[in-house]
Amino acid sequence: MKNNLRSPLGLLAGVLLISVPAFAHHGGSEYDTKNLVTMKGTVTEFHWANPHCQVLFEAKDDSVKGVNWAIETLAPAVLKRAGWSPETLHPGDPITITFAPSVRGTPVGMIRKVVLPTGKELTGGTIGETRPQ
Amino acid sequence: MRNFIVRFLYAPAALLIFSTVSIAQTAQSSGAPKPKAKPGAFDARDFSGVWNPAQSMQPRGQVNPIDLSGHPDPLPPFNPAGQAKYLANRKFIDAGDVLDCDPYGTARNLFTPRPFENIPARDRLLQHFEYYDNWREIWTDGRDFPGDLEPDFMGYSIGKWDGDVFVVESRGYNGKQFLTWQGFPLTESMRQTERWQRVDHDTLKIVFTFDDPKMYAKPWTITFFYKLTNWILDAHPCTISELKKYDDTVSHRDNLPGRDYKPQN
Numbered sequence: 001m002k003n004n005l006r007s008p009l010g011l012l013a014g015v016l017l018i019s020v021p022a023f024a025h026h027g028g029s030e031y032d033t034k035n036l037v038t039m040k041g042t043v044t045e046f047h048w049a050n051p052h053c054q055v056l057f058e059a060k061d062d063s064v065k066g067v068n069w070a071i072e073t074l075a076p077a078v079l080k081r082a083g084w085s086p087e088t089l090h091p092g093d094p095i096t097i098t099f100a101p102s103v104r105g106t107p108v109g110m111i112r113k114v115v116l117p118t119g120k121e122l123t124g125g126t127i128g129e130t131r132p133q
Numbered sequence: 134m135r136n137f138i139v140r141f142l143y144a145p146a147a148l149l150i151f152s153t154v155s156i157a158q159t160a161q162s163s164g165a166p167k168p169k170a171k172p173g174a175f176d177a178r179d180f181s182g183v184w185n186p187a188q189s190m191q192p193r194g195q196v197n198p199i200d201l202s203g204h205p206d207p208l209p210p211f212n213p214a215g216q217a218k219y220l221a222n223r224k225f226i227d228a229g230d231v232l233d234c235d236p237y238g239t240a241r242n243l244f245t246p247r248p249f250e251n252i253p254a255r256d257r258l259l260q261h262f263e264y265y266d267n268w269r270e271i272w273t274d275g276r277d278f279p280g281d282l283e284p285d286f287m288g289y290s291i292g293k294w295d296g297d298v299f300v301v302e303s304r305g306y307n308g309k310q311f312l313t314w315q316g317f318p319l320t321e322s323m324r325q326t327e328r329w330q331r332v333d334h335d336t337l338k339i340v341f342t343f344d345d346p347k348m349y350a351k352p353w354t355i356t357f358f359y360k361l362t363n364w365i366l367d368a369h370p371c372t373i374s375e376l377k378k379y380d381d382t383v384s385h386r387d388n389l390p391g392r393d394y395k396p397q398n
Contacts, residue, residue, distance in 0.1 A: 072383045077367035078247075080367055081364070104388055106386060106388055127247060128246035
């Protein structure tokens with residue numbers, strides 16, 4: 001599983017958008033923030049909840065087609081300041097999502113940005129001393 | 134336990150009752166027009182508002198309590214027991230767990246990269262932390278620590294003025310939380326001192342001193358800054374059900390144990 005995902009992830013590695021470390025809830029350094037990945041997919045679930053929201057989507061890219069990914073975000077409060085709401089995503093929505101993938105090679109990641117069906121782009125928000133978007 | 138619950142119930146109630154009263158303010162006539170403040174003017178004894186950590190302002194060479202790499206350098210002056218506890222806590226954190234929905238304690242809340250609101254009340258300063266919806270009371274009515282202090286996560290805090298410096302002394306922690314999210318330990322012996330100073334309109338400086346002889350070879354001090362924001366706090370309580378959902382969708386899928394893992398000493 002790990003090797004199957006690692007190779008396409010390398011090919012899909014995106015640009016480093018934000019140089020903030022992943023502040024993930026289940027550990028400190030489990031995301032590869034230097035090799036971001038961008039994928040197209042369809043939302044299957046969107047959980048607006050603590051400690052972090054979760055975007056689940058089925059990948060459409062040929063190399064990982066059909067894989068169901070779980071992308072965590074920061075907390076709802078942080079997403080709100082970045083322009084999100086509980087109604088931002090719904091099952092069936094086509095999205096393009098950029099995230100820092102898990103270093104374990106699992107279909108898990110930490111969001112950096114998402115392009116909604118409307119074309120609107122939202123970041124995953126920021127924590128620390130950055131002013132609101 | 135009862136005191137713990139009562140304190141958390143009292144805090145929101147006090148907010149509703151006293152939210153317009155400042156510890157720094159004297160009585161004001163309600164109908165008089167408020168003089169327009171000069172740009173940048175501020176009351177050095179007014180800490181009200183929503184503040185956000187400004188970690189980049191911390192002096193270099195100090196322990197960085199908000200280091201998101203998880204491997205701060207330098208480290209606090211651990212004694213052998215503290216070093217061992219820290220390594221155990223790191224193992225616990227690196228294994229992918231958090232301390233369920235336990236309140237963060239005061240230091241960890243203040244060193245979490247999330248905003249908090251200071252709400253002056255008649256006899257105390259309330260702090261509301263956004264991340265876990267935690268509350269802290271800093272008593273300003275001149276009281277001393279109670280003789281029968283019952284340890285809990287948020288401890289017991291009293292504040293007094295030293296000129297325009299607000300000196301907060303805290304104790305009564307139960308030692309079940311981390312001092313920072315990197316896993317610096319604390320025990321019931323912790324004596325925490327904070328010296329608050331509003332250095333300009335937008336900047337709050339707090340000098341922390343941590344004195345816990347069971348974990349540290351000597352008291353250690355760091356300086357940390359916070360910036361005033363115009364945010365409205367959007368606090369979310371931590372709930373076990375949401376944590377479990379998070380584990381199901383993220384932690385377990387990432388081959389992490391989530392809440393099933395227990396800390397090892």
